[in-house]
Amino acid sequence: MTMAGGRARLTIVDLDGGREIVVQHDPRELRLRDGATWHARGQVERPGLEYERGRPATLSLTVVFDASRVAEDVDDLGVRDLRTLLDRVEVEEDGATVRRPPHLLVRWARWELTCVLTELDVAYRLFRADGRPVRAEVALEFTELEAPEATGEGAPPAQAPAGGGRRARPPWAVGPLPPWHGEGW
Numbered sequence: 001m002t003m004a005g006g007r008a009r010l011t012i013v014d015l016d017g018g019r020e021i022v023v024q025h026d027p028r029e030l031r032l033r034d035g036a037t038w039h040a041r042g043q044v045e046r047p048g049l050e051y052e053r054g055r056p057a058t059l060s061l062t063v064v065f066d067a068s069r070v071a072e073d074v075d076d077l078g079v080r081d082l083r084t085l086l087d088r089v090e091v092e093e094d095g096a097t098v099r100r101p102p103h104l105l106v107r108w109a110r111w112e113l114t115c116v117l118t119e120l121d122v123a124y125r126l127f128r129a130d131g132r133p134v135r136a137e138v139a140l141e142f143t144e145l146e147a148p149e150a151t152g153e154g155a156p157p158a159q160a161p162a163g164g165g166r167r168a169r170p171p172w173a174v175g176p177l178p179p180w181h182g183e184g185w
Contacts, residue, residue, distance in 0.1 A: 008026065010022070010026050010027060010108045012105070015105055035054070035055040036053070058118075059106060059113055060141045061139075062137055062139045063137070063138050064137050066134065074124070079138060083120060085101075086101070086120060087101075087102070089102050104117060113142060114145045114146070115144050118143045119141035120141075122138050
């Protein structure tokens with residue numbers, strides 16, 4: 001996603017509540033952890049490994065909020081909104097009321113990740129004379145959810161092909177995949 005001038009912005013969309021949070025200052029680093037579970041095949045000293053299932057990816061990042069040039073404090077500029085993404089929501093799923101975290105869509109440039117916020121750590125760094133915080137670093141960790149459109153309703157999650165080969169398209173991928181996709185990735 002780009003804004004005027006072609007600059008990418010980190011945006012968090014609350015898919016349940018319809019809110020969109022545009023982060024004031026973009027992160028310097030995004031850390032994506034992805035993994036799979038493998039199990040040993042055979043009863044030998046060095047057994048072969050067989051793919052069992054993928055694990056949800058996690059996305060970690062730190063963003064900065066700075067209110068030194070405005071009347072508000074950093075809680076007003078977005079920290080409070082981010083904290084509400086840890087609140088539970090009640091939604092109807094399959095005829096029953098389910099309590100769960102809000103489903104989110106995190107967008108950065110050409111990346112998208114359907115996820116939930118699992119951790120938020122705020123470090124207030126600078127204060128006005130009256131004690132209101134004017135600078136904060138917010139560390140966020142998101143855990144991937146399977147996008148409903150990735151498999152269709154009720155369909156099992158996509159799996160890597162038997163015997164290796166090209167891995168299923170990662171749900172955070174947007175646009176063309178890199179040339180190394182499928183080469184041991």
